[in-house]
Amino acid sequence: MPKPRDFTKGLYKIRTTANKVPMDQDLFKIITDGMPGTSMPPWAVLPDKDRWNLVAYIKTFAPDAFKEAPKKLDLPKDVSSSETSLKRGKEMFEAIECHKCHGTEGRADGPSRPELKDEWGFPVAPANLTKRWTFRGGASRTDIATRLANGVLGTPMPAFLDSVEKPEDIWHLTNYIVSLGPERPRYATLITVSATKDALPDDPNAEFWKKATASAIPLMGQVIVDPRNFNPVIDLVTIRAAYNDTEVAFHLTWDDPSETKGDGKQTFPDAISLQFPPQITASTERPYFLMGDASEAVYLLRWQQGKGVGEASANGPAKIAPLQGGEVSGKVVYTNGQYRLVMKRPRIAKGEGRPTFQPAVFTPVAIQAWDGGAGESGTRMSLTSWYYLRLEEPQSNRRFVIPPVVAILTLAAMFLVVRAANRAR
Amino acid sequence: MRKGLTIGTAVALVTGAAMWFATTVGAQGGGTVEVEVKYNGAPQVEKLKVNKDTEKCGTETTIEKVVVGGNKGLANAVASAPGAKGASKAKAVIDQHGCKFVPHVVVMQPGEIEIKNSDDILHNIHTYSTANPSINKAQPKFKKVMTEKLEKPEFVKVTCDVHSWMLGWVAVVPGVAAATDTNGVAKLENVPAGKQKIEVWHETLGKQEKEVDVKAGSVTKVSFEMKGK
Numbered sequence: 001m002p003k004p005r006d007f008t009k010g011l012y013k014i015r016t017t018a019n020k021v022p023m024d025q026d027l028f029k030i031i032t033d034g035m036p037g038t039s040m041p042p043w044a045v046l047p048d049k050d051r052w053n054l055v056a057y058i059k060t061f062a063p064d065a066f067k068e069a070p071k072k073l074d075l076p077k078d079v080s081s082s083e084t085s086l087k088r089g090k091e092m093f094e095a096i097e098c099h100k101c102h103g104t105e106g107r108a109d110g111p112s113r114p115e116l117k118d119e120w121g122f123p124v125a126p127a128n129l130t131k132r133w134t135f136r137g138g139a140s141r142t143d144i145a146t147r148l149a150n151g152v153l154g155t156p157m158p159a160f161l162d163s164v165e166k167p168e169d170i171w172h173l174t175n176y177i178v179s180l181g182p183e184r185p186r187y188a189t190l191i192t193v194s195a196t197k198d199a200l201p202d203d204p205n206a207e208f209w210k211k212a213t214a215s216a217i218p219l220m221g222q223v224i225v226d227p228r229n230f231n232p233v234i235d236l237v238t239i240r241a242a243y244n245d246t247e248v249a250f251h252l253t254w255d256d257p258s259e260t261k262g263d264g265k266q267t268f269p270d271a272i273s274l275q276f277p278p279q280i281t282a283s284t285e286r287p288y289f290l291m292g293d294a295s296e297a298v299y300l301l302r303w304q305q306g307k308g309v310g311e312a313s314a315n316g317p318a319k320i321a322p323l324q325g326g327e328v329s330g331k332v333v334y335t336n337g338q339y340r341l342v343m344k345r346p347r348i349a350k351g352e353g354r355p356t357f358q359p360a361v362f363t364p365v366a367i368q369a370w371d372g373g374a375g376e377s378g379t380r381m382s383l384t385s386w387y388y389l390r391l392e393e394p395q396s397n398r399r400f401v402i403p404p405v406v407a408i409l410t411l412a413a414m415f416l417v418v419r420a421a422n423r424a425r
Numbered sequence: 426m427r428k429g430l431t432i433g434t435a436v437a438l439v440t441g442a443a444m445w446f447a448t449t450v451g452a453q454g455g456g457t458v459e460v461e462v463k464y465n466g467a468p469q470v471e472k473l474k475v476n477k478d479t480e481k482c483g484t485e486t487t488i489e490k491v492v493v494g495g496n497k498g499l500a501n502a503v504a505s506a507p508g509a510k511g512a513s514k515a516k517a518v519i520d521q522h523g524c525k526f527v528p529h530v531v532v533m534q535p536g537e538i539e540i541k542n543s544d545d546i547l548h549n550i551h552t553y554s555t556a557n558p559s560i561n562k563a564q565p566k567f568k569k570v571m572t573e574k575l576e577k578p579e580f581v582k583v584t585c586d587v588h589s590w591m592l593g594w595v596a597v598v599p600g601v602a603a604a605t606d607t608n609g610v611a612k613l614e615n616v617p618a619g620k621q622k623i624e625v626w627h628e629t630l631g632k633q634e635k636e637v638d639v640k641a642g643s644v645t646k647v648s649f650e651m652k653g654k
């Protein structure tokens with residue numbers, strides 16, 4: 001977890017100035033909006049006057065640092081996005097070698113990543129440039145251009161204003177970064193499993209999967225039972241799913257900066273699992289979302305680096321028993337900081353402890369994921385509470401509308417997890 | 426009032442003349458101080474496997490914390506005579522070469538430093554300073570030379586975040602100063618005659634100072650022994 005700012009150092013990562021001293025407005029903005037990806041919350045609830053008083057107060061902690069007047073940074077003249085600008089931006093990204101830290105496709109998987117430290121000696125991860133909403137200094141074009149010109153003070157992220165070929169390259173780079181991902185993720189509340197008569201391809205890169213509907217699901221660090229995970233790496237999993245008469249297949253995409261089998265001491269195998277109740281009934285009763293408990297088990301369809309796809313039954317995170325004899329298959333690919341995985345099994349359960357997937361039935365589902373390279377294993381994981389998926393009826397091309405009650409249930413469950421998480425802190 | 430002014434002027438003239446005399450004599454009739462820095466402990470040089478940019482960086486590099494040469498001489502220490510003004514203003518240069526800062530310690534007068542990248546790959550120049558503004562600028566392969574200002578006396582640590590083992594130092598020293606060679610010797614030229622303070626600094630072994638009596642036109646030797654921490 002990023003360390004709380006030591007105000008006495010007067011070193012503020014996010015600023016719009018050309019020197020070390022932030023503008024009062026920079027501090028005001030951080031207090032108002034918080035800092036995404038950190039535990040600095042937004043304080044917009046405070047009246048303006050109180051927030052300005054807070055700015056003045058913070059400055060008293062490091063009077064020396066504020067002696068020098070802030071020098072307003074002059075950004076080069078804005079260049080709007082276009083095909084030529086994006087081309088130039090990509091060229092510069094490659095010529096400068098941003099990938100050394102941020103990775104070829106910007107997913108924070110560059111070769112220098114494992115060694116990056118901030119000025120206080122703590123490890124710091126490069127930003128995932130495909131997830132703009134996690135940028136500490138904001139996701140707008142001006143925010144990004146300012147960060148590129150200035151760098152992020154106190155971290156390895158250098159300033160580029162003096163290092164680009166031409167000043168306007170700052171904007172070409174900005175436009176290129178903006179093209180790498182959405183400003184905000186659009187999270188799904190219901191996962192649709194589409195019906196098909198075709199075979200379900202094992203290959204995660206098959207054309208079939210590119211056309212399938214994608215649902216983005218947010219994950220959080222597990223902070224309810226020890227050992228907890230306050231600094232989760234995997235914060236989003238995208239699910240695509242399809243079924244035919246005999247089989248059901250799940251296609252999962254998630255970012256992980258390293259493909260890890262693990263040494264069993266500091267690092268562990270990367271892994272992911274989809275969790276379902278062992279029987280799917282019409283009742284809204286579901287097993288405990290954290291891998292079930294002593295009285296009620298859950299069913300896991302899971303994948304682990306080096307082991308492949310398998311099934312298991314769990315009565316809590318410490319009691320997981322593999323299920324033998326299932327007909328599961330699947331395939332994983334890892335490229336440029338991203339896993340893509342297909343897990344496939346018979347639609348009708350073969351053997352005990354496994355659910356059958358029926359069309360038009362609301363099926364509870366939850367996700368757990370581990371970045372073994374970051375030392376995650378066991379209860380040190382990212383997870384979701386229960387979500388719902390639904391196998392669409394065959395021949396129906398009408399898009400299903402989520403009943404409000406399902407949406408509310410999903411939201412309520414998420415809220416409970418967040419509250420538990422906040423209490424645990 | 427008038428009398429006061431005259432006396433004042435006279436005093437000013439006399440001191441001015443005295444100062445002029447002192448500096449000219451100092452510059453022309455200064456002496457050389459040969460500083461010898463010794464270290465009795467074991468050298469600290471670590472080898473490290475390199476797994477990136479191996480074409481430019483090689484597959485192995487050394488981290489030179491304490492380099493001890495012939496006769497227990499300590500290399501990469503900085504000797505200076507802070508009282509000796511008017512040292513050479515030659516432009517300081519540090520090069521990022523073979524994924525190392527060359528030289529490991531650059532000695533400069535407060536002013537400008539030229540930073541080179543001879544490697545044809547990305548480096549960044551990241552300074553850790555308190556007196557000077559800290560710098561963290563990318564130096565891509567097409568940016569062969571950058572110029573930065575270091576105007577306040579300070580020993581500035583320099584790193585490159587792309588290659589975490591890269592470490593160098595810039596000694597911003599106002600007086601006459603030089604880094605010790607592999608035998609632990611640094612020659613300070615043109616040090617004004619008379620009592621002078623000589624300082625020695627090393628990145629891991631700290632600072633020491635001594636006073637020497639510099640004789641015009643001759644070499645004064647002074648020896649330091651650094652202690653392990």
Ligand SMILES: [Cu+2]
Binds near residue numbers: 524549587588591
């Ligand atoms: Cu470097």
